[in-house]
Amino acid sequence: MPALVVENLSKEFGGIHAVSGVTFSVEPGERLAIIGPNGAGKTTLFQLLSGMITPTAGRITAFGKDITKLPAHQRAALGLGRTFQITNLFVNLTVLENTLLALEASGMTRYNLIRPMSSYRQLIGKAEEVLNEWGLWKRRDTAVRNLSYGEQRQLEIVLTLSQKRPLLLLDEPTCGLSPEEAQSFVSMIRGFSRDYTVLLIDHDMDVIFDIAEKVMVLHYGELLVFGTPDEVRQNAQVQEIYMGTDE
């Protein structure tokens, strides 16, 4: 059973076809990169998959379940996690508080109106573990708005990965990271067990070809090519879009 099946997915914004008739599927454990020029509909596709916006037409199935009409939080509960292209964090809260919100999402603590957040030793211990991995524990009491851009990008990834959702949508995760950080991110994703299925949008071709087993090219909202990295690299249409041709 594929981890994700997308059939004829379309989204129109007042006559503009942001995504039109896109069909593809992703096997469990697969790493799929989505590329395409700016405005190709990559982020819109992620918005549709994660349930932030509803499609005009088409169907999305995750882990064998039709999720086309499910709200975002239910998709998350089914195992879908995502990062945001434009850093989407709780900027006036601290690094630790941000991480706790990610960890708290799968428990019942969110309905406890009495017990102080600061008393959940186990959650805080888990947050320490996660943040240490990224060297952010020493910054735990810093408000996110005071972090450097690179640190914010890291936290963006930390929040999503800490939840251990098996289907990950990563929207330009390495954008804003230093080359070293990007490299360690790539090796981290490569080191993931095959329990994780990863969909990745990125502009960095090195990152893409390091991680992806399949590449999908979007162009003006339409699926142009879907294949292995080599197939995509050699595709004439893709070369035309990315390199331009002599007319």
Next chain:
Amino acid sequence: MMKTTRSLGIPALLIIILGILPLIVPPYYTGLLTLMFIYALFAMSLDILQGYTGLASLGHAAFFGTAAYVAGILNVKVFHGPHLGTELVSGVVAAALTAAILGLIVLRSTGVYLLMILMASSMMLWGIAFKWRSLAGGDDGLPGILRPDLVFMHVDLKQTTDFYYFIFFFFVVGTALMYLVVRSSFGHTLLGIRESESRMKALGYNTWLQKYIAFIVSAAFAGLAGVLLAYYNGFVSPAELHLVNSAEVLIMVILGGVGTLFGPAIGAGIIILIKNIVSGYTEHWMIILGAVYMATVVAAPRGVYRLIESLVKGKSQEEEKSNQ
């Protein structure tokens, strides 16, 4: 927010000072302080929505007024006398229930739309109270609400000082409960919604449900304040449900400091003080209130509470955070 349990020193000191005050100040001021406690509860309850969840409301009077009317009607029309437990619980439950019904309809909208739709809803209730003469007394209001009888505890609530302690008790308990809520793991998710609702959804939170619970909890505390006001005044009028009341409590919150919980209590104190003291000298007390409001916006745009906090600590929170 994650600071380890702050020492109980300052709250204990405040409770002692406020406990002694009615023995020192003239009865008029004791009465005024009593009123401040009631509005402080009301303002803090709004802060749960405004400051902690990021939901602006110009209709919070709906819950305050509904509770006041329910307690008042029970007192005057049903029991023909005070029945503290029943009136208090009924008032609070009525406010919570109003929020539970209203929330189903209005919480799909956010921002200025939510603000307007809540305003409209509360004015609808105002309209009902204004017109329903047989039950609610219409535009004359509902007079003759008797204060609870606690003689068995050797307390006479007709006495200004005794009544002060009665309200003070609810003020302390209500404040403590609201403090627990905003510091709880539930309260933590409200902050997340305030900061970024889309991220909360992506993390797996049913943000609607969290907001719905916050809405009901906030309304219940507004209801507590409403019932207490009914006892304080001895009557309920449609003014309790009016937009002016909603706007006033919103100003209390902003003046005191949005998202600080205790700030709005200070804001309530300041506005009640200005309203009552200045109006003794001039009918144009609104001008003074406006001036104070503008001065606060200029001198302490993030509210009186944060101004005091930064004065005490010697430097602003910003510096502190960025120095880390």
